[in-house]
Amino acid sequence: MPETRATAYDSKIEGNVIFTRFDAALNWVRKNSLWPMPMGLACCAIELMAAAASRFDIARFGAEVMRFSPRQCDVMIVAGTVTYKMALAVKRIYEQMPEPKWVIAMGACASTGGMYRSYAVLQGIDQLLPVDVYVSGCPPRPEALLAGLMKLQEKISRERSFRNQKPELAEKLEESFA
């Protein structure tokens, strides 16, 4: 008589297998390894560097791998005043980043134009890019940037990644289960 047992249970691997939702696992992986694109344009970039250095240590949140190639980045940190001359260059770099991608607008200038109410300054990077987290301050302290990064991690952990990025596959699966 053949032995029957639950396919999902095996005493040999008990304790080594975790059941979870696919999205939760995917998001957990993503949020703990955010590679930033340091779009340093003004004084905020100095605080960004401070956040990456040993005292504040952005590596504690898995975001220490600053990549200067947009093709290897997950999150663009726009740190500084975006002039109109620079605006389309920022957009071009954003477009070269692979999906999924996020944007942190760091500081007053990147968020709203800040104190630069001027003919030369873009009044907030959200006029060009979809911003996920705004960090206030002029410039923000490194703690503020880290808090913004943690907010972004929270946001990523709530995302419906599979459905957002593979809609056809998700639909197919849903049909087959229906």
Add this chain to the structure above:
Amino acid sequence: MTSQESIESLSRSFPDKIQHTTEFRGEMSCTIVANDLRGVAKFCRDELLFDYLIDITSIDNFGEDPRFEILYHLYSMPHAVHLRLKLKVPEETEAVDTVFDIWPTANWHEREIYDMMGIKFNGHPDLRRILMWDGYPFFPLRKDFPLEGLPSEMPDVAFTKVTPLEGGPFVTLPSTATSKDREPRARPPEL
């Protein structure tokens, strides 16, 4: 040689080119006639030894005639003396002579004046905009250019929009109240 003496020497050599001179805290300024700028500039460098052009600036006296003014800030390393040459430029002037071959540093200064004020320079080797992009249609430092800017569009290069100057968290209220009341952080945010 003092600043005073260099002006006197300049007046002797160019009796009808120096319109008037002023002194402020020991520094001399003189207004010169536009059509002999290069002659005066060469004389200043070679005879009076003003070997260092510190800066060239321009002023828009909007509503006056002549409208523009260009200032050459000179310094003499051997004599440790300053001299300022002023040049009145009417709006209808096509172009002012370049001095980049006399002081090479004038190259970028003249580009900046062209970019911000729209004054052209005869004989400049590379008269492109230096701060704004090529094709930007305005001259932002002119007095008739609004602070909030004007909309413009250059596909794939740059665009500009009009900046909101009222409301928002960073605008100081115009009033006679103390700065504590006028400044943004003293006000509750506008909802």
